[in-house]
Amino acid sequence: MDLRGQYLAERVFMIAQPLALVLSYMAGYLASDTRLVLIAYAAISAISLLVCVPSWPMYRRHPLQFVPQPPSSEHE
Amino acid sequence: MGSMVDKLVEYGRDVRKSVSKLCSRYYLLQAIQVAQVLATALIFYRVCMFVADNESPVVVILSGSMLPGMRRGDIMFLWNSNAPLRTGDIVVYEIPGREVPIIHRVIRVHARGIESEQIMTKGDNNFVDDAPLYDGRDLLSRDFLVGRAVGSIPYAGYLTILLNESGVVKYAIVGALVLLSFFLD
Amino acid sequence: MHSVMARMNQMSSSVLVMGALLLVAVAMSSQWLAREPQLRVAFRRAQVVERGAGMRHRRAGSAQPQKQLVVEFDLEADFTQAWHWNVKNVYVSVVASYNTTQLAPEGAQRRASSTVVTSNGATSDDSHVVVEHHMVLWDRVISSQDEARIFSSDLRSKYSPRHSDGSMVPLDRPMTLHVEYMIFPVVGAFTFGSSALHAFVLNAEES
Numbered sequence: 001m002d003l004r005g006q007y008l009a010e011r012v013f014m015i016a017q018p019l020a021l022v023l024s025y026m027a028g029y030l031a032s033d034t035r036l037v038l039i040a041y042a043a044i045s046a047i048s049l050l051v052c053v054p055s056w057p058m059y060r061r062h063p064l065q066f067v068p069q070p071p072s073s074e075h076e
Numbered sequence: 077m078g079s080m081v082d083k084l085v086e087y088g089r090d091v092r093k094s095v096s097k098l099c100s101r102y103y104l105l106q107a108i109q110v111a112q113v114l115a116t117a118l119i120f121y122r123v124c125m126f127v128a129d130n131e132s133p134v135v136v137i138l139s140g141s142m143l144p145g146m147r148r149g150d151i152m153f154l155w156n157s158n159a160p161l162r163t164g165d166i167v168v169y170e171i172p173g174r175e176v177p178i179i180h181r182v183i184r185v186h187a188r189g190i191e192s193e194q195i196m197t198k199g200d201n202n203f204v205d206d207a208p209l210y211d212g213r214d215l216l217s218r219d220f221l222v223g224r225a226v227g228s229i230p231y232a233g234y235l236t237i238l239l240n241e242s243g244v245v246k247y248a249i250v251g252a253l254v255l256l257s258f259f260l261d
Numbered sequence: 262m263h264s265v266m267a268r269m270n271q272m273s274s275s276v277l278v279m280g281a282l283l284l285v286a287v288a289m290s291s292q293w294l295a296r297e298p299q300l301r302v303a304f305r306r307a308q309v310v311e312r313g314a315g316m317r318h319r320r321a322g323s324a325q326p327q328k329q330l331v332v333e334f335d336l337e338a339d340f341t342q343a344w345h346w347n348v349k350n351v352y353v354s355v356v357a358s359y360n361t362t363q364l365a366p367e368g369a370q371r372r373a374s375s376t377v378v379t380s381n382g383a384t385s386d387d388s389h390v391v392v393e394h395h396m397v398l399w400d401r402v403i404s405s406q407d408e409a410r411i412f413s414s415d416l417r418s419k420y421s422p423r424h425s426d427g428s429m430v431p432l433d434r435p436m437t438l439h440v441e442y443m444i445f446p447v448v449g450a451f452t453f454g455s456s457a458l459h460a461f462v463l464n465a466e467e468s
Contacts, residue, residue, distance in 0.1 A: 006263065013272055021279055025286060032346040034287055034447040041283055045276045053268045144404050145350050145445045163356050163395050164441045164453065181352070183397040183420065188363075188390050200352070200402055205420070227450035229284065230349075 005059025009052045016048035129156035130223035135168060135179065136233030141199030142166075142179060149234035152179065154223030161185055161193050161218070166225040169197065171211050177222055180206055186215065193218055287347060288449025294345040298338065300440040300456035302355055305333040305415065307463050309432070329421035330430055332357070332398055332463075336416050338440060340409035352443045353411065354400040357422055358458075359436040362389045394430075396422040398438075435462050 001009065020041055028037030097103070124133045137150045146152070154168055161167070163182050170177040183205060184196035194215035198205035210216065238245045308331050340351050398418035403409050422430045437458040444452045 001263075009268065013275075017275065017279055021283055021286075025283065028287075029290070029346065034346050037283065037287060038280075041280060045280075049269075049272055049276065053265060053272060055265060144402060145352070162441075162453075163397050164352060164354055164443050166443075166451070183354075183400070185393070185395045186424070187393045187395075200400075225451065227288075228445070229448055 001055045001059045002061075002063050004062040005055070009059055013048055013052040016044070016052075020044035020048065128154060128223065130154050132177075132222060135177070135222075136236050137179065138176070138237070141201050142181070143201040145200060146179070146228070147230070149232075149237055150228050150230050151233040152225045153227045155226045156221075156223045158190060160187060160190055161195055161224070167195070167197065168222040168225065169216055169220045170222055171209065171220065173211060174209075178206070178209065179225065184215075284448050288446065291345070291347045291444075291446055291449055291452065294347065295444075295452065296343045297454070298340045298343040298442065300339075300442070301335075301337040302438050302440045302456065302459055303335045304436075304438050304459060304461040305335060307332045309429075328429060330418075330423070330432075331421065332418040333415055334398075334418075334438060335414040336399075336411055336440065338411040338442070340403060340442070341406060343444070344406040344409055347446045347449065349404075349445045349447045351403040351409070352400065352445065353403060354397045354441050355416075355418075355438060356395055356441050356455075357398050357436050357438055358393065358395045359430070359434045359463075361392050361394065361431065361434075363392055364389060394424075396420070396430075398422060430463075432463060435460060437461075 024037050024040035024044060027040050028034055125131065127133075133154050135152050135154060137146045137148055137152065140148060152166075152168075161182060163185055165182045166179060167182055168177050168179045178197075180197040180199045180202075182195045183198045185193060186195075187193040194217050196205055196207070196215055207214075239249070309328055310331055311328055334355060336355060338353055340353075343351075398420060399416060400419065401411070403411075424430065437460050439458045440456040442454055444454075446452075
């Protein structure tokens with residue numbers, strides 16, 4: 001993952017987390033079911049981990065440009 | 077013959093390199109960090125023990141004698157205080173000679189002030205009270221109590237039960253952690 | 262966040278910590294959702310019966326039929342309003358309380374004189390000690406809101422009140438009956454409550 005991709009992944013996760021907390025709590029509260037809270041939170045967290053952790057191609061759109069190596073003899 | 081000696085010398089050098097790598101600062105630092113985490117956990121646990129004033133402030137339910145309220149795998153928080161024991165309290169007690177502490181509900185209290193309270197307990201799911209479990213005593217006094225249950229979290233202790241009762245899970249988890257530690261650096 | 266492992270590490274530990282916070286939030290909801298239940302108990306009558314089988318005290322000998330005290334009472338307990346998402350079950354019990362006095366042991370009289378006040382306010386002096394007794398006569402675990410209403414007269418005690426040495430409860434005592442309950446939440450701390458005391462005098466009829 002390149003630098004822009006890392007930033008993007010972290011932002012997506014930072015937004016998804018409080019959203020997961022609030023949505024799952026409200027869903028359970030309205031349905032009067034505590035197990036729904038945990039199931040919803042687990043599901044939303046699993047999805048957000050799946051989106052943010054692996055190196056998907058969308059995170060690799062701005063690869064670092066390295067300065068080309070000058071042709072020189074090997075030192076070792 | 078010379079090449080065999082050369083090979084042996086090179087093998088010796090490789091062994092010394094990997095041993096010195098193990099003792100290198102990097103791995104020592106890793107070991108110290110792991111020890112730090114463990115020490116912090118131990119300190120936290122000890123502080124909990126001090127604040128809750130008993131030996132095991134968190135216990136895992138192992139039997140079904142308190143169904144439907146408390147299932148196997150639930151964890152209970154125990155607290156000890158000088159408040160008088162009341163009927164309906166859930167308490168954990170230990171009989172010397174029996175290795176497993178029992179968590180049941182108080183159904184009788186005979187109290188002469190707080191210093192000499194004597195109780196009888198019974199599991200909600202049991203038909204008879206706990207008199208046969210008391211090993212000859214009529215009633216329990218406060219000395220046998222580990223603590224009084226004040227709260228619970230469901231299912232949180234199932235991992236502990238699995239670890240204790242199934243050897244396969246234990247080895248699998250330890251093996252997975254070791255493998256992970258190789259991959260993490 | 263530079264590698265898959267680093268992200269996996271940080272993000273999953275963050276998920277776990279936030280999950281714990283979620284449990285705390287569920288537990289705290291009991292504070293504002295809890296309502297008082299309606300409770301009332303009244304004594305009807307008591308009988309001493311002989312029972313051949315059933316819950317006998319082990320020590321009192323198994324061959325002889327036991328004299329047991331059966332208490333009948335009315336109970337109204339309505340938990341339907343008190344039920345919310347964080348209630349797993351409710352333990353309801355009918356408790357009988359009474360006092361007896363015992364002679365204080367010799368050694369106690371030589372201590373500096375002090376009056377001991379027990380938890381229901383009875384005092385004892387140096388020569389006599391007041392012993393409080395609380396016994397659960399009847400209990401039930403309510404597991405769902407549908408069965409949260411108990412409205413019965415003529416409920417009989419499940420557990421015969423007796424002392425540990427097998428002796429019967431003194432039969433001519435003023436006693437009190439009250440209803441106690443304990444709410445067992447899905448997550449969080451247990452909450453207790455009780456009803457007003459109903460005083461009566463136990464005049465048990467022999468049968």
